[in-house]
Amino acid sequence: MNTVKQKTQNFPKRLQILGDIKQAILTSVNLEDTLSHVLELLQRLVPFTQADIAEYDYDMQEIHIITSTNHEPLPLAYDNRMPLSFSNHPSSNNWPEIKYIPELSRQAALSPVQSILLTRGIHSIAVASLFVQDTLLGSLNIGAEKPNAFTQEHLNILQEVAYLISLRLQQAFTEKQQQKHLLNLEALVELRTAELQEMIDKLAEVNKLKNEFMAAISHELYTPLNAILGKIENMNEAVYGPLTEKQQRASTVIMDNSYKLLKLINNLLDVSHLEAESLSLYLKEIDVVTVSHELLNIIRRNAQIKNLQVFSQLPSKEIHITADEDRFRQILLNLLENAVKFTPAGGKIGLEIRENEADQSVDFIVWDTGIGINPDKIDFIFMLFTQVDGRLAREYEGTGLGLPLAYRLTQLHDGQISVTSEVNKGSRFTVTLPVAFTAVESTA
């Protein structure tokens, strides 16, 4: 009767303390502080002399005592209950959740750990496994000087508290894993960034070498070609004596091809200067209408050969803008030459100039009724050495330098270039240049 009464009196106390333990675990911030508080609370329900909570670190293959009520923890976690091999996580199915030895001295054979405990005056021990799902995370160990210190009810409480601790350990484990994952990710990002930077540096170095090589080789070609052109022009103009008709035709072929080569070399030199950001602009006020008339006259010869109609919509008055005249010519000429090149015989090409009063700029529109550009290729035409279609490139000679140069030279003038095109219908390139370009000249 007496026992029953005592149990009934203890019931609210047990509920209250278990509630406090649950609360401590739910609101826990620091694992060590929380678990040490849990052991204090548990001691009010279970009469142990000392207790500790051990955690198994599978990665490091270590046992870590998280907290202990004594400065010298119980070495129970190191007892034969430890997983034999850390690599085999024990399953809760074959692992006892609670092991209780009421009187160590009555054990037939003592383990080394148990012998140590006896010499420390500990007689009864209980070990609760801390499992989450099937993973053994550690153990909650208690020991008492008194033999038979723990009743079944104490063991039930121990098991209940062990379960709550497991949940907190699992949370810490997940946090640790996440932290580790984050650190790994950080390290990986750092590594990749370093690799990328190295690659960028190498590419910049290679690019610099390529530009230097291109500039050097172009220069080496430029000088002899100029000498050839000088002589052949003289020959063509009969400076060295009269030519037969055949000789005249041959010298014209040599001259035309030398000019083509010269143009290519000049383009390469321009590209290498643009890449090295060492291209200088010689700015002055130019009348773009007069220049445009001149450019149309230049391309008319080739247009006529292909039987193309050339249209122009140029204002009757002069329009002045600040620009590098040679570069301005180069931009428009590249577009006009492309219009002639990519328009089949019988087609039309044109140049239109429009003033934009509102934003003080001028539009130069070069259009044609030619082969057009595939929509999926249009984004690439301003990139260096891009010929939209290899098959076409063989049909229409070129190097893929004209548009990128026009693009970059326009940019250098603080302008913009855009294109609309439809396959087999034609293309329309628009260069917009500011009237008053005041940017600082790029330095050589």
Ligand code: ADP
């Ligand atoms: P290139 O004319 O020397 O090949 P460009 O840089 O001037 O090089 O032009 C790049 C490519 O863009 C051309 O090869 C051609 O495929 C395409 N393209 C340029 N202008 C036109 C145009 N008016 N019509 C159709 N395609 C064009």
